[in-house]
Amino acid sequence: MAYAFDSNNPSARLVLLPNYAPLNLINPNFLHHHHHQVLFPVRFALNPALVAQIEQDRSISLQQFMNDEGLVPSREEEQRRCNVIRKLKEIIIKWIKRVAYLHKLPQNLVKAASATILTYGSYGLGVHNAESDIDALCVGPWFASLTEDFFVVLHDILAKRVEVSDIHCVKDAKVPLMRFKFEGISVDLPYAQLQVTTVPENVDILNPLFLNGIDETSWKSLSGVRANNSILQLVPDVKIFQQLLRCVKLWAKRRGLYGNLFGFFGGVHLAVLTAFVCQRNPNVSLAGLVSIFFKTFASWPWPTPVLLQQGIMMPRHHPEARSLMPIQLPSSPHEYCHSNITTSTFMKIRTEFCKGYRLTQDLLKSQFDWRNLFEPYPYSKFYQQFLKICLSTSNEEELGDWVGWVKSRFRGLLVKLEEAHVFYDPSPTEYLDTTVQAPNVVFYWGLIPGKNNVLDLDSIQDGFKKTLGTGQKEVTGNMTLSVIKSSQLPKTLQLVDTHSMFSDTGQTVPLCPNRVPHRLVGYSVPSI
Numbered sequence: 001m002a003y004a005f006d007s008n009n010p011s012a013r014l015v016l017l018p019n020y021a022p023l024n025l026i027n028p029n030f031l032h033h034h035h036h037q038v039l040f041p042v043r044f045a046l047n048p049a050l051v052a053q054i055e056q057d058r059s060i061s062l063q064q065f066m067n068d069e070g071l072v073p074s075r076e077e078e079q080r081r082c083n084v085i086r087k088l089k090e091i092i093i094k095w096i097k098r099v100a101y102l103h104k105l106p107q108n109l110v111k112a113a114s115a116t117i118l119t120y121g122s123y124g125l126g127v128h129n130a131e132s133d134i135d136a137l138c139v140g141p142w143f144a145s146l147t148e149d150f151f152v153v154l155h156d157i158l159a160k161r162v163e164v165s166d167i168h169c170v171k172d173a174k175v176p177l178m179r180f181k182f183e184g185i186s187v188d189l190p191y192a193q194l195q196v197t198t199v200p201e202n203v204d205i206l207n208p209l210f211l212n213g214i215d216e217t218s219w220k221s222l223s224g225v226r227a228n229n230s231i232l233q234l235v236p237d238v239k240i241f242q243q244l245l246r247c248v249k250l251w252a253k254r255r256g257l258y259g260n261l262f263g264f265f266g267g268v269h270l271a272v273l274t275a276f277v278c279q280r281n282p283n284v285s286l287a288g289l290v291s292i293f294f295k296t297f298a299s300w301p302w303p304t305p306v307l308l309q310q311g312i313m314m315p316r317h318h319p320e321a322r323s324l325m326p327i328q329l330p331s332s333p334h335e336y337c338h339s340n341i342t343t344s345t346f347m348k349i350r351t352e353f354c355k356g357y358r359l360t361q362d363l364l365k366s367q368f369d370w371r372n373l374f375e376p377y378p379y380s381k382f383y384q385q386f387l388k389i390c391l392s393t394s395n396e397e398e399l400g401d402w403v404g405w406v407k408s409r410f411r412g413l414l415v416k417l418e419e420a421h422v423f424y425d426p427s428p429t430e431y432l433d434t435t436v437q438a439p440n441v442v443f444y445w446g447l448i449p450g451k452n453n454v455l456d457l458d459s460i461q462d463g464f465k466k467t468l469g470t471g472q473k474e475v476t477g478n479m480t481l482s483v484i485k486s487s488q489l490p491k492t493l494q495l496v497d498t499h500s501m502f503s504d505t506g507q508t509v510p511l512c513p514n515r516v517p518h519r520l521v522g523y524s525v526p527s528i
């Protein structure tokens with residue numbers, strides 16, 4: 001560590017120079033001319049070339065960190081996903097020919113008929129990792145209906161394929177879709193029907209020619225693709241946007257802020273916040289953008305909405321406009337991303353933005369270390385009490401469906417806890433309680449009851465059970481709530497807080513935090 005000291009003014013602060021800062025990069029006039037006012041922050045003392053050099057180094061070390069985390073998929077993993085999409089496209093083409101035939105269309109129309117797959121979500125943005133699903137929109141012609149041809153004919157074709165497992169139809173959602181695994185990779189497949197016979201492979205869904213006469217559901221299903229297209233068009237540099245979004249997603253996951261169903265962010269929210277920062281700061285390095293990201297949102301005057309397209313007037317009566325953190329859905333004028341953020345999760349998110357800002361505001365600090373930003377959230381140290389949510393089924397096959405169902409209704413539980421005036425931190429991580437015989441998944445949510453506040457758990461549990469009993473549901477299981485002290489948390493969970501790793505010893509082990517439940521309805525939570 002090197003220090004430059006202003007000897008003419010002993011009360012002036014020491015100017016800290018990073019270890020590797022070559023002295024010749026220090027603005028030579030600085031110490032000389034400004035020795036009566038060395039109170040400038042250190043960055044002003046440095047030659048801009050040095051600042052740029054350090055930022056560059058920080059960006060490289062951040063990229064190195066991300067690579068070491070294994071977040072960027074390997075070439076083989078990419079290839080696997082490409083193969084899945086190629087095979088899906090082949091299946092869709094065969095399907096549409098069969099549907100045309102079943103509808104007894106004339107030969108020339110059968111010949112001309114086509115359908116395609118458009119990817120969106122994190123895969124479409126190029127920020128997916130090995131755990132991400134593939135969001136693939138099936139786009140079909142005028143004669144292929146959602147209810148029959150998609151949910152019955154295509155479903156049956158897919159169900160018969162050896163590559164496909166765990167296939168489910170989610171019909172009652174805002175964006176109806178089929179969810180399945182294809183060669184082990186989760187796929188979300190919604191459907192949009194265009195009023196044309198031939199759907200080109202790379203159909204331009206922004207072209208009004210294709211959008212003529214489109215129905216409401218198809219329009220909604222197209223919104224994910226539209227959002228992706230416009231994000232990619234609005235950011236000045238796609239590559240740096242992707243890098244920043246990967247960092248932001250990792251930060252959100254590590255700090256327990258990723259999961260729309262838990263009242264936190266989904267991928268789309270973070271994509272818009274990231275695009276917003278990139279849009280306003282072209283030509284800034286990755287490290288600089290991370291710093292600006294936290295600065296921007298630590299001081300954001302919520303509930304002022306975050307808008308990517310400034311000219312668009314967002315309607316005040318929109319239900320999401322009243323949400324605590326409204327975020328515009330790009331390219332869908334007058335639409336916001338759906339969010340489940342509550343007062344508790346809002347407070348946690350804001351605290352974490354501020355913490356992120358504190359940790360990244362001074363990139364020039366010599367002891368700067370990216371690991372601090374991505375440190376796993378230490379739940380067991382933060383909270384003295386936890387709400388334990390135990391979900392179980394009598395056999396393993398039903399567990400995924402049951403957990404997915406309960407998660408899709410978690411909003412009801414968040415609202416009930418909010419009404420009970422407790423502060424809660426709904427950690428999305430899933431654990432397995434090995435002291436329970438039945439196949440199970442356990443959640444531990446941090447709790448801080450309000451003053452003089454006794455939590456009436458029975459009434460919350462009864463109310464939530466009622467919520468679970470309504471709507472379309474094929475499986476049932478058990479759900480119990482209990483409050484435990486942090487000292488009663490399984491030891492491995494406390495270990496996880498410090499090491500964030502999977503453990504196969506002890507009572508309770510975390511499952512894959514991104515385990516994708518089959519019936520998880522995503523953002524289209526049924527109304528509760």
Ligand SMILES: Nc1ncnc2c1ncn2[C@@H]1O[C@H](COP(=O)(O)OP(=O)(O)OP(=O)(O)O)[C@@H](O)[C@H]1O
Nearest residue numbers: 121122132133135224227266267268337338339523
């Ligand atoms: N809350 C939401 N509001 C609006 N659109 C959403 C919402 N959630 C998902 N979507 C749409 O569906 C797409 C896929 O969502 P998904 O939940 O798979 O997240 P993702 O961005 O792909 O991240 P991940 O890598 O976790 O899968 C999003 O990109 C978005 O277009």
Ligand SMILES: [Mg+2]
Nearest residue numbers: 121122133135
């Ligand atoms: Mg996805």
Ligand SMILES: [Mg+2]
Nearest residue numbers: 121133135188
């Ligand atoms: Mg998805």
